[in-house]
Amino acid sequence: MAKETPCELCLHPGGEVIYRDDNYRIVLVEDERYPGFCRVIWNAHVKEMTDLATAERAILIAAVWQVEEAVREAMQPDKINVASLGNMTPHVHWHVIPRYENDAHFPNPIWGEVKRTPSSADLAKRQALVPRLRETLLARFNQSLL
Numbered sequence: 597m598a599k600e601t602p603c604e605l606c607l608h609p610g611g612e613v614i615y616r617d618d619n620y621r622i623v624l625v626e627d628e629r630y631p632g633f634c635r636v637i638w639n640a641h642v643k644e645m646t647d648l649a650t651a652e653r654a655i656l657i658a659a660v661w662q663v664e665e666a667v668r669e670a671m672q673p674d675k676i677n678v679a680s681l682g683n684m685t686p687h688v689h690w691h692v693i694p695r696y697e698n699d700a701h702f703p704n705p706i707w708g709e710v711k712r713t714p715s716s717a718d719l720a721k722r723q724a725l726v727p728r729l730r731e732t733l734l735a736r737f738n739q740s741l742l
Contacts, residue, residue, distance in 0.1 A: 605687040606641050614730060615737040619655050622663055622733060624726065629700045629714065630693055631722040632671040632729050636660050637689040645680065645688060659737075660690045666736055667694050670729035671722065677705065696722070 604610070611623030611634075618639070625633040636659050638648070645653055664676050673694035680690045695702055698718060700710050 603641055603687050604685050605637055605689060610635050610637050610689065614733045619652065620659055622659065622737065624730065628719065630706060631719065631726050632667055632673070632694040634663050634667060634692045634729075634733075635689050636663055636692065637687070642688050643682065643686045648688065656688070656690075660692065662736055663690075663692045663733065666732040667692055667729060670732045671725050674702075679705070694722070 609621065609623055611625040613621050613623050614634075615622040616639075620639055621637050623635050623637065625635055627633045636656065638652075638656055642648060645656075648656065660678060664678060667673070668676060671694040674697050675695040677693040677695055678690060679693070680688070682689065693706060695706075696714075696718070697703075698712065698714055700706075700712060700714055701708055702711060704711060
């Protein structure tokens, strides 16, 4: 029997933790090509959404939509990609990724074929919006605790 590899998302936060409660955490991913890339990660190690109870799925997906709204508000992208893959890390998590028509992969997924090299000026403008995103996320999720 093959020995199972330790889960990356159980061992490490998966990015800069912006918010955490007993159920999930929201992290900003350090990705120079995709400033504003967030993950919503269920804290307990489960492989699939359907491994969660119905109420837990509702909690998680509500957080994903809140993160999407915050990313749209702060980053002003042309499109948002929301994905739950977990092929390499079998731990329920959602990616929320701001996309721009001139980003490296558009219209492909960010894990697809690179289409272009974005200008450093465009990337700098997007990176400059990340503090606003951080504030927007903190305001949304700390308010939800009230």
